Amino acid sequence: MIRVLIADDHDVVRHGLRDILTSRLGKVTVGEARDAGEAINLLIQKAWDLVLLDINMPGRSGLEVLEEARRLRPKTPVLVLTSYPEEQFAVRAFKLGASGYITKQEVSDQLVTAVQRVLAGGKYVTASLAERLASNLGAGDGQAPHEALSLRELQVLRLVAVGKAMKEIADELALSEKTVATYRTRISEKTGLKTNVEIARYALKQGLVE
Numbered sequence: 758m759i760r761v762l763i764a765d766d767h768d769v770v771r772h773g774l775r776d777i778l779t780s781r782l783g784k785v786t787v788g789e790a791r792d793a794g795e796a797i798n799l800l801i802q803k804a805w806d807l808v809l810l811d812i813n814m815p816g817r818s819g820l821e822v823l824e825e826a827r828r829l830r831p832k833t834p835v836l837v838l839t840s841y842p843e844e845q846f847a848v849r850a851f852k853l854g855a856s857g858y859i860t861k862q863e864v865s866d867q868l869v870t871a872v873q874r875v876l877a878g879g880k881y882v883t884a885s886l887a888e889r890l891a892s893n894l895g896a897g898d899g900q901a902p903h904e905a906l907s908l909r910e911l912q913v914l915r916l917v918a919v920g921k922a923m924k925e926i927a928d929e930l931a932l933s934e935k936t937v938a939t940y941r942t943r944i945s946e947k948t949g950l951k952t953n954v955e956i957a958r959y960a961l962k963q964g965l966v967e
Contacts, residue, residue, distance in 0.1 A: 759876070760804070762788045764796035764822060765811040765838075770861070774809060774838070774868070781869045793817035800829045807876055812839040812846055816930065820846070820853060820908050827854040834875040838864065843886045845964045849904070857881030901963060902948035910947070911965075913940040917953055918960030 761778060763771045768791075775787045788803065790796035792815045800808070808826060812819035819837065826835050834856035839846065847858040856875040859867055871881040903911060909930075916926045923941070927934045950956045960966045 758784045758786055760786045760788070760806045761809060761872075762790065762796065762799055762803075762805045762807070763809045764790040764793075764814065764819065765809070766791050766814045770811070774864070777864070777868055778872065782872070791815075793819070793822045796822050797825055797829070800826055800833075805830065805833050807872060808833060808835045809838050809872075810835050812837060812841055812850075818908060818912050820849065820911075823850065823853050823855060824908065834878075836871055836875050836881065838868075842964060843883065847886050851880075851882075858886065902950070903959075903963060903965065905947045906944065910940050910944050913937060914944050914948075914956060915960060915965055917941065917944075918957045918966045920953075920957070 759778075759782060763774050765771050765774070771789050771791075775785075775789075778785045778787065788799050788805070790799055794816060796808075796810070796814075799805075808830075810819050810822060810826075814822075819839070823835055823837065826833065835854065836857040836859065837846075837850045837855045838859050838861060840861045842860060843858060850858050857871050857880060859871050859881065867881075874881045903914065906914060912930065913926060916929065921929070923934050923937050926932075927937045930937070944956070945951050948956075948959070950959055957966075
């Protein structure tokens with residue numbers, strides 16, 4: 758029996774992934790989490806053979822869940838499954854310990870292959886991503902400015918980019934407005950992006966927001 762935890766905030770996505778896994782892999786037990794809090798609670802409560810994790814979820818991001826998963830269940834492989842293309846978050850995901858990265862557009866063709874590979878102890882990496890990982894290995898020069906941000910700073914940047922006010926960001930992330938303002942200042946210091954308009958334009962250009 759394969760135990761799989763699916764963390765995604767869309768019911769239709771979770772159900773679709775569950776159907777693919779049960780029809781193609783046979784005996785599969787599936788746990789479902791709609792947000793970061795549920796995912797972390799299920800990681801604490803049970804052992805899993807695999808975690809399928811979306812990046813974009815309410816509250817804490819999937820990347821933060823990935824970081825926590827590596828601490829709670831260091832031997833459990835995590836396959837990141839997201840709508841964001843490889844060039845935006847894959848390098849960061851692998852640096853945080855992901856075993857694979859697959860976009861939702863590729864699910865029907867590659868999900869089972871990716872799952873089988875990481876369950877066997879391997880990594881699932883496309884050829885283009887392997888090249889990108891190699892070029893980023895140990896490299897600081899030439900990286901995009903947002904790569905220098907912490908996970909929380911990146912999350913605040915994305916929320917600012919979609920037009921959220923400080924209070925809205927604070928409420929969504931369960932932080933104080935003062936803390937959010939501190940993250941906002943760090944974002945400007947690290948990226949050179951001073952205004953919200955500059956942040957929005959940058960995020961759109963880099964594909965950090967849809």
